[in-house]
Amino acid sequence: MSFRRPAALALVALTLPLAACVANDPAPAQSGASAGTGVLTVSSTADGCTVSAAEAPSGTLTFQVANDGSDVTEFYLLAEDGLQVVAEVENVGPGLSRDLVVQLRPGTYWTACKPGMVGDGIREAFTVTDSGVEVGPTGDTADQLAAAEASYVAYVKDQVGALITGTQEFAAAYAAGDDETARSLYAATRVHWERVEPVAESFGDLDPLLDLREADLEAGATWSGWHLVEKDLWQPSAQDNGGVAYTPLTAEQRTAAADDLVTYTQQLVDAVNAEDFTFEAFQIANGAKELLDEVATGKVTGEEEIWSHTDLWDFQANVEGAHVAYEVLEPVVVAADPELADQLTTQFDALDALLAQHGSYEDGFVTYDTLDAAQVKELAAAVDALSEPLSQLTATVTGA
């Protein structure tokens, strides 16, 4: 079975952009040039927007925006035309401060505070002089982000479509008592779920209805979803069941569990195919990180598939989902922070290679309980190695 990755996004040729997103670790100063790591303070009041200086050398600048007024405020850095937003901070409550970190090229800009978050804001001209520091060329970020969002939504719909088809087949086999077929379909079907899990999580209650582990269950709550069925397909001994003999589900309970699985999955299908369904760039970026968090906390420990031990399918799918999320955003990242892009590519490849040592979808993976401590630690280290740079993805994409 082949899994579609979104096609590489065509790059739009562009006008010279003004701002690039910020690398968290500004490159060291080139000899002869003093990198602008300048800090400016901004005081926003009811009728004022005091910036500590009217000009700064090009490079990385930090605007420390303090709301010294009594209304919630916003701070904008606008392009010379006074329209295009180069960077912004929003929702700064009275008495609070927020940093806006931005890489700026030489040119003319406007600073603007919006106390009360209405109107055109209190504006002042702001000049960025040439410090000689390279501020890399970037793509047309807005277009790239729009393309990324469209591409990712298409991917989500594709995966969820495959998920409902697989789920119906799995549920039918299980309800009919064909355990062998159900067991053979279980992990391969869940792959489609695990790839886009952050999207499912964005719909609040669907995730627990479909993917709650027994250990996550609140006392007295009703258990439904994949792991209820998993336990019934891979029935534990009393010793592995807290000392209590496992009671298999009755035929009625089986049917109900199978029906629930299909019903809730269909709700997910409907939600992502709704007219107004969007998944914004920052959500995609955060989703990539969340998928790796899932791996780090649940899959690496073998807690996700405690009865079937098919954790490696989930693991691979989480990583693939994160990889796709990164790939749709890659043009933006390459433009804003090529070093981060290199790091992410390297670490994704390393983790993929490591997973390939334990199997594949086509040939199956080894069960997680057969890995020794050293192999698990190796996987955990590779996950950490990828997660650390991945935690910079959102800031790089949103530029602040």
Next chain:
Amino acid sequence: MTDAPDAPTGGAGAPARGMSRRALLGLGTGLTAGIAAGAAAGFGVGRGTAPTPAATSAIGASTYPFTGPHQAGIVTPAQDRLYLAAFDLTTDSREELVDLLRRWTTMAARLTQGLSAGPFGPASGPYDAPPDDTGEAADLPPAGLTITFGFGRSLFVGTPSPDGTPGTDRFGLADRLPGGLVELPHFPQDALDPARSDGDLVVQACADDPQVAVHAVRNLSRAAFGTATIRWTQLGYGRTSSTSTAQKTPRNLFGFKDGTANVKAEESAALDEHIWVPASDAAADTTDSAWLTGGSYLVARRIRMTIETWDRTSLREQEAVVGRTKGEGAPLSGGTEHTEPDLTATGGDGAPLVAVDSHVRLAHPTTNDGVRMLRRGYNFTDGNDSLGRLDAGLFFLAFVRDPRTHYVPMQTTLSRDDALMEYLQHTGSGLFAVPAGVPDGSLVLGDDGTPTTSDDSPFVGQALFA
């Protein structure tokens, strides 16, 4: 070069932890690049030349210089708390290893002076990125933090397989292995847990506040993701050795003073003879180990004490086994704590007053060819076992010039003959080569006057990679 202990510097001139870069730069003049007054306090400041007793009132605010001929955290008056972490490298790239050491060194230079791990600090910077400092030390004073780095044998020659197959030289360092960085032999009664032993790299963080020490290791380990992972860690408290004459001798969990006969920071000649690796040692090596000159070796042993049985032992036996009185810590041959034990003195029954199998006698320099160590141990209590006994004891740390002469013979004798071994079990072990310090004035400072990492930034152990 001076071998005096580090003099703590008061926090007055150094920026307070968590102080914003804005404050460092002077309010509203954020664009004048240059070194802000005070920002560089503690950098490039030479080591003090006289021991300064730490005033308890200022202890939290004190900092020790990071740079100097030797790494801080060796002759530095022992702080109250320890967090030590051993790391294994997950990369085979020499370049990535050097890059990690460079970033670690900059971070350690910052943290020890009470600065945040990264330039932004825990509560500023890009809003959609994780903060570059984890933040739990934000309102705490520097607490005398020192961070000391060392290299394990496996960094040079890898780890041999159980079947005896030699390990792999992953970084092209095998020909730089110093002679003293041996595989420690199996000492009698050793019960070592591999998961608490060895490691490619070691980081010893000591501070008067455990949260400051843990914060340091946590941020360093975060910087290591993708290059190295933690292999084991050890928390320690209530230092068990005095490393400066200004300090009272503390007590171990047996309730006895521990470290009376330690090499003290003020004993320059003894430090040169027993603690620092001299150039002549490199000359005697078959490998090119000159990079370790001016450094030392760190022996780490996790020694569990069966304190429950010890506590049921009569005072007579406790003192006989140790060879000192429990209250004053005087040798049983008489005198006060710092009286030299008279190993020849006998009692009315003709038996030596300091028993032949007592700890003091067997660990005494005269029993060990005159060798001495600089011990810097800490107590530990890591929960309990399933039998309801505390998993507690002594985390023994000692800095020595050469483990082959200054540790292995003594420990062999102790493990075999020491009456105290009835109450001890060695459960973890590590031996590390500790390079010399980063030279004063060599740190690269950023526009805000605080250390930053560039391709030219110095790093601990740089000579090894030269």
